[in-house]
Amino acid sequence: MTGLGLDHDYDDDDYQDNPNTPPEVPSSIKTPHLHREPCQYNPCLENQEPCAHLSAQTGCLCPGLSGADAPPHAPRIQALLPVMEGDDRGKVEVQWCAPSSVVSRYRVVVEGSHGEVQEFGDTLRRGLVGSLEVGTKVCVEALNNAGQSDPSEFSCKRYDRPESSDRKVFVWVIGGGVALFLIVIIIVGVILWKHKMCQKGKRDSADGLGNPSYSTEGTL
Numbered sequence: 711m712t713g714l715g716l717d718h719d720y721d722d723d724d725y726q727d728n729p730n731t732p733p734e735v736p737s738s739i740k741t742p743h744l745h746r747e748p749c750q751y752n753p754c755l756e757n758q759e760p761c762a763h764l765s766a767q768t769g770c771l772c773p774g775l776s777g778a779d780a781p782p783h784a785p786r787i788q789a790l791l792p793v794m795e796g797d798d799r800g801k802v803e804v805q806w807c808a809p810s811s812v813v814s815r816y817r818v819v820v821e822g823s824h825g826e827v828q829e830f831g832d833t834l835r836r837g838l839v840g841s842l843e844v845g846t847k848v849c850v851e852a853l854n855n856a857g858q859s860d861p862s863e864f865s866c867k868r869y870d871r872p873e874s875s876d877r878k879v880f881v882w883v884i885g886g887g888v889a890l891f892l893i894v895i896i897i898v899g900v901i902l903w904k905h906k907m908c909q910k911g912k913r914d915s916a917d918g919l920g921n922p923s924y925s926t927e928g929t930l
Contacts, residue, residue, distance in 0.1 A: 746771050754807040756835035773810050781857035782811030784865035785850045805836045806850045813852045821847035842869040
């Protein structure tokens, strides 16, 4: 075969210019498959570390957020709770959850407040407003540099004053007293009925002994 000029030495250099041969990736630089968990982030809790910081530190996954160049989505109102004690007694605490958006601050708008609004920081999830009449509409808006959120059915809520604990206790006491009174009436009725039946039995026995048709020697 040497006479035919086929004595060429074959080595790896002959395949370097072959585009059909895929390059081999060293195992040391292959990207491993990682299972990433959702970040422990609750949009309804205030003063939390931003989810983006948690993701950078632990590699967890944050929920999708609309960017700062778009108006934020509407937040969700959780509750309207009256303050029952302390210096803020009579006011109402508004609680909300953050939207999946970049937010710089929140605004609470009360129906009939003649344009007066209150604003709160982006890490807060609650704020106080003045006393409210039952049925007053309260809305929470999210804001950033691109604009503000539009009102929605879950970002607004009408105030409905809940029953106080004292009133509930009073109702339970009255209900328990009525139930106890009925039980006592039933017990007394049963005792009187048994006493009456006992007295009737004694009278029947006395009437039988006083009847001359009865005798210890037999029937007449």
